[in-house]
Amino acid sequence: MNDAGRSPRHPRRRPRGAARVTTVTGALLSLFALLLALPAAASAATNGAGASPASVTTSRDHVTHPQLDWAGSTIPSHEGGGSHGGTVTPDATLTSGMDVSAYQGSVDWTTAWNNGARFAYVKATESTTYTNPDFTQQYDGSYDVGMIRGAYHFATPDTSGGAAQADYFVSHGGGWSGDGKTLPPMLDIEYNPYGAECYGLSQSGMVGWISAFVNEVHARTSRWATIYTTTDWWTTCTGNSSAFAGNDPLFVARYSSSAGTLPAGWGYYTFWQYADSGTFPGDQDYFNGAYDRLQALANG
Template sequence: MAFARLPDRRPVRRIAASAVALALGGLALAEVPAAAASKPIGNDVSSYQGNINWGSVHGKGGRFAYVKATESTNYRNPYFAQQYNGAYKAGMLRGAYHFALPNKSSGKTQAAYFVRHGGGWSADGKTLPPALDIEHNPYSGGSCYGKSAAGMVSWIKSFSDEVNRRTGRRPAIYTSTQWWNTCTGHSRAFAAQHPLWLARYGSSPGPLPAGWTFWTFWQYNDHGKLPGDQDKFNGSMTQLRRLAKG
């Protein structure tokens, strides 16, 4: 990434995870929470993980992966091809995500950059919908990127519309309940068409962002038996394949 002080978003999540661990009395939540123990597991990765042995990931039970493709309009994950194609070749479902910086350019512009550099979708039954990672600002400009709630909702809609126009799929939205409710003003505008990828490290998903009544993916920890962040799908493998097919 072009930002020298933070080579990827992973260190930010480490800080968040540490804060959660402290709030829970220092409990290290590396195991699959009981609330999601029977559901398919997966992981999400970025350049922080480098080249990955996806055969090993599949052997440990990993059934899907999300791979960081882009950030803003000036960063591409240099390991994207190995990570994205490697997961596919290992028999896992895979998808790509974009880390949003709404204060840098429009949603439409960042969506176009994302789709051009890995954020596409095909109805092959193994490609998950593209995903928008929109969360606390790891750089300068305030947690909400200097935008009003209405401005943030407009930005997300612009991103979603462009991804949909280019791929035929609405993106999943990765976010936390606190960030979403604060920075979109409790917007309910996206729940009907956008799968929720919930970020919450803990033993249960907890309250959901405004509008959503269930989570589709849940990132419950930043470490575990799979490389990168640990995720669960809220359904069966049959349902996960159905989501991939659109």
């Protein structure tokens, strides 16, 4: 039988040394490719690119002075103002109130009530590492004198995801009950007191972070969060998104004789922080309506 065209019974093998070199070279190339990919992956995780904003986390929790971070603490240095000397001329009935944090310490709530304050927002948390040491005195004390009160969270979107911070907030004072005396939980989102104005997020990334926060608060409490911000910050850092106006009450900060232009989508403000000191301890606020409408907001 003719063996022409058959494969040899023992085909010629490559030397063992050559195979070993090829294997090592391939492994080194794979390792090199992995190292090249790491910076891009880290950047995507930090900025939220290609990932759900709720899952974005970093190992950097640089919250070093949370006792100095409160609703409006960053505004005078960015927008000027402060304790305004003008007179607010309301377009309709406004109800007076205030917001406080650990910066105020123990508050004399009886005097604040006697001077006309009818509601208060109290800082509860910041990031996922800080709780206000004066929260109980402030939150319960305002309630005890008859005020309608709520809790707020100072956001740091570069330290952890929106859902993670919402969970921490709700678990540390940011809940809600339908007792007629509890305002919706509030998200304080403003200029970064630790660095980049928009916390290193793109406008779409910031919108995603806020969405994750308010959606988680709603899932945990059944209430849509009040959003505290300024028109300038909102325009710069969210692209003036109108995505939240349909559900979330607006708490606008502007230290002037009027609330001015509002962020996109909101036809009116629910709360207005008009000064950082005055008649009451803490910041000076108005609810846009009579007291019975404030009660209606608390009741949901």
